[in-house]
Amino acid sequence: MDWNERFSGEEFHFGEAPAAFVRDHLGGLGAGAHVLTIAEGEGRNAVWLARQGCRVTAIEPTGTGREKAMALAARHGVTMEWRQESLESYGWPSNGFDVVLGCFFQFADPRLRAEILAGMARTTMPGGTVFLHGFSTRQLGNGSGGPRSEPNLWTPDRLLPAFPGWQVVRAEDYDAVLDEGPGHSGPAALIDVIVRKPGRP
Template sequence: MWDQRYAAPGYLFGTDPARFLSEHANHLPQDGRVLCVADGEGRNAAFLAARGLDVTAFDASPVAIGKARKLAEERGVTVHHALADIDDWDWEPGAYDAVVAIFIQFAPPSMRKRIFEGMKRTLRPGGVLMLHGYRPEQIAHGTGGPPDAENLYTEDLLEKAFGDFEILRLASYEREIEEGKGHVGMSALIDLIAIKP
């Protein structure tokens, strides 16, 4: 399915980073290793690499990775791209200074729990997690994201999942977004920025 979606001309979600990421980039380390989870066509990875970070990005779609490599080349940045299903990713303990996971809500609750545990494990102590996605209210907007409410985030869900981290930002809000053809219009969003103790 994702290969078919990404095969369309252009970039499904655009080439600019998610607004959440660019607005809160001050929370990122000045240098170090960053993991971009299920990063699709590479817009967020390219942004991070342009800031001088050592970026690894993975996705399950070879079509998306092809576009991501092209975007990195056009931007003159280096990104380590990997083809991997999220459930098969090796969450190497303490390997990254930051983990960025934006709109990865294709995962049902059981898979999401494994992903969250993996992200926590692969961060080094003091590392930053930046997680951004949709709330259940997004389904009524119909402007992007999955139609499954159980896949979407609430503040309570994220507080329980990351309560052992230092939460710097946990915010729910409505915003008009325009990210390619894939995310357009009023959206019910949620942000989490947290530090691993």
């Protein structure tokens, strides 16, 4: 899929509002929390987090995504660090962030997903939290978005082994109705995983 082409045009493919998971679970981080959000697309989650007072670093390879994210941030009067690079090349600095968010990065096959999850674990500060949100393997029965490749879809058991010894705050496979622009619309099967790294910041 050509994501540069997908994000071209004026309409936001996944809407301008944050994912409901982000709004529901990351709203209480507190001003100054350093957040990394990956595969950020057109910036909807990053901009909302910046509006909550977080220090946001976003990773997204597409130029069209960056342009729309910067415009959305300007409309809301916030700033963020935007890194236009792929997750395959990102360095994942050790203990770099209080919070790491991965939302619908389901272009990643099992090999790449394992590399990304290992990087997310490494770059989370002791006592910090990883938030994961995406489509369940059950999503193949729905038409509301996501890949048509079962290995790219999630179960909690496909994600949790990347975080051995971490506190499992949430691990749910559930149904909801998405209303997130033309890209995510209708009944959906979703996965939430929230895990906290051992230790103190």
